Amino acid sequence: MGAAIAHASLHVVFYVEIIKIIAFIFLAPLIGFTISIILSFILINVCKNFIPRKVDKTFRRLQLISAAAYSLGHGANDAQKVMGIIFVALVASGKVLSTGHIPFWVVISCQSAMAVGTLMGGWRIVKTMGSRITHLRPFQGFAAETGGALTLFGTSMLGIPVSTTHTITGAIIGVGAVKRLSAVRWGVTKNIIIAWIITIPVTSLLAAAIYFLSLLIF
Numbered sequence: 001m002g003a004a005i006a007h008a009s010l011h012v013v014f015y016v017e018i019i020k021i022i023a024f025i026f027l028a029p030l031i032g033f034t035i036s037i038i039l040s041f042i043l044i045n046v047c048k049n050f051i052p053r054k055v056d057k058t059f060r061r062l063q064l065i066s067a068a069a070y071s072l073g074h075g076a077n078d079a080q081k082v083m084g085i086i087f088v089a090l091v092a093s094g095k096v097l098s099t100g101h102i103p104f105w106v107v108i109s110c111q112s113a114m115a116v117g118t119l120m121g122g123w124r125i126v127k128t129m130g131s132r133i134t135h136l137r138p139f140q141g142f143a144a145e146t147g148g149a150l151t152l153f154g155t156s157m158l159g160i161p162v163s164t165t166h167t168i169t170g171a172i173i174g175v176g177a178v179k180r181l182s183a184v185r186w187g188v189t190k191n192i193i194i195a196w197i198i199t200i201p202v203t204s205l206l207a208a209a210i211y212f213l214s215l216l217i218f
Contacts, residue, residue, distance in 0.1 A: 002204030006211040021161060025196060028151055028162040029170025036147030036174035043139050044178070059138035066145035073152025074164045079110045081161050086110070128192075129168060134176030134184050144171040166196060 004012050047055045086106050090096045096103065130136065136144065148168040155162045169192055176184040 001200075002207030003211045005204075006208035022200070024155065024160050024162045025166060025200075028155060028167045029173075031154075032144075032147045032151045032167040032169075032171035033174035034147075035150055036143045036171040037178055039143040039147055040140060040175045040178040043143060047139065056138045059142045062142050063138060063145065066142045066149065069149035070145040070152070070164075070168070073149045073156065075111060075114065076156040077152050077162060078164055079107075079114055080156070082110045082113070083107060125165065128188070129165075129172060132185060132188050133169065133172050133192075134179075136172065136175065140175040140179075144168065144175045147171040147174065163196075 001013055001018065083102055083106055086109075087096070087102050090103070090106075091098045130141075145168070148164070148171045151167050151171070152162070152164060169189070173184055173189060
């Protein structure tokens, strides 16, 4: 938005699509929150007569599946955003047609960048999600990851770009709140929500500034 408005003013932005994206900044966490709560209640009732140690052991294994599903949803949504931006740049430069397919090198580059970025720089976010919002038991982790994955699959099928971090945050808050509201560290949650709100205007302003700076340089 920021770069487009800086280049050609306000009328070039498709505001209907922007409103949909902004709406799902708030809806995606709520959907993940709701699904994870429902799953948590189901699992609590199904497993209430089982030995806790065996429940933990079982869901540690099941988390391999739920984490893989969430990762697939992550790639199905987040990777497409960067691929779309690169595709637009290729169309604008005349390298491909707007009706053509995205080149394979764009797909594999975006997937690789996400994997390497998560490996190298994602640990602090992983730590915040996994331990600072609430303490997760294996069955809660399974419910949160499954709730997040289902949300991401649904929004990807509808063509709606959402934040996977927003989604899983809502899901983690949901499973924590099932235990008790005080189990959620609301101070950490408040800081995360504030970051969500300021992200769009800050990135828009930065994009506009970089555009004007590039005009001066080139």
